[in-house]
């Protein structure tokens with residue numbers, strides 16, 4: 001054993017005189033680590049330092065405990081394993097290495113690029129920003145501006161989340177404008193956004209704000225809440241409005257259903273599920289989001305249109321699958337408000353908010 005240590009120190013010119021001694025839980029563990037390295041034909045410190053962590057781990061009989069012991073021992077001697085040219089990148093949003101983290105590209109205006117860095121990626125500036133200034137639509141604020149291609153390392157999940165924010169912002173603006181057009185001169189109801197789309201790092205949202213409010217609240221002339229809206233946006237249409245084929249089923253995470261119920265109870269008013277169809281239109285090389293269809297579902301109609309509750313494919317979340325017939329074009333909302341809403345409102349006061357799904 002001593003010989004091995006001597007041999008390791010003697011052959012390495014890089015150590016500052018310190019012996020590389022494998023420690024772990026006691027001498028026997030240290031010996032076991034040495035033996036494993038020797039058996040894997042690693043007989044000198046130089047040879048060890050030429051390996052990266054992935055290569056070391058791939059040697060026969062070398063497990064994660066041995067690897068971390070080797071790394072810790074080398075670190076004590078001021079040494080480290082070689083850098084891995086195929087090391088996984090760290091996702092800028094969830095701040096951990098991820099095998100599927102790669103350079104993701106976004107066309108962003110200057111203020112949205114700063115907001116991404118400051119609010120979503122822990123002040124990490126982009127890995128790369130194009131020097132070319134393009135007149136096009138910002139992928140976040142959806143405004144026609146001078147934009148530049150900006151890249152960060154992101155995992156697939158975080159990339160999808162970040163991309164959905166621009167669509168979500170466009171969708172919220174679309175709802176506000178449809179609401180204004182639909183109710184112009186006919187209603188005292190004013191819409192306010194209560195849960196705006198925000199850039200934030202993963203997990204930086206307390207469960208408390210999560211359940212307490214809907215996306216929008218409509219107030220009467222005295223400022224009293226009358227109803228809430230939970231907005232979902234997607235690329236597909238439903239019957240009676242929108243562009244292209246209608247989706248066969250509407251899936252909603254059961255946690256989203258629970259959020260609607262929780263918001264209705266907190267606000268003590270009915271909360272309606274609203275679906276906005278938001279599609280991308282090319283303004284090469286950028287894309288503009290455009291809202292082209294809007295529908296609402298009356299909460300009392302949801303349970304009777306429930307087809308199944310099951311696990312989403314490849315995910316750990318449960319979703320409720322509804323027949324799309326529960327939705328009506330939003331153009332019918334003023335008539336519904338006039339003819340049926342107040343009776344529904346009374347029934348909620350009397351019997352509570354209806355069940356939206358059941359297993």
Ligand SMILES: [Zn+2]
Pocket residue numbers: 108109110111112113138139140141142143
């Ligand atoms: Zn922008």
Ligand SMILES: [Zn+2]
Pocket residue numbers: 091092093094095098154155156157158159
């Ligand atoms: Zn991530």
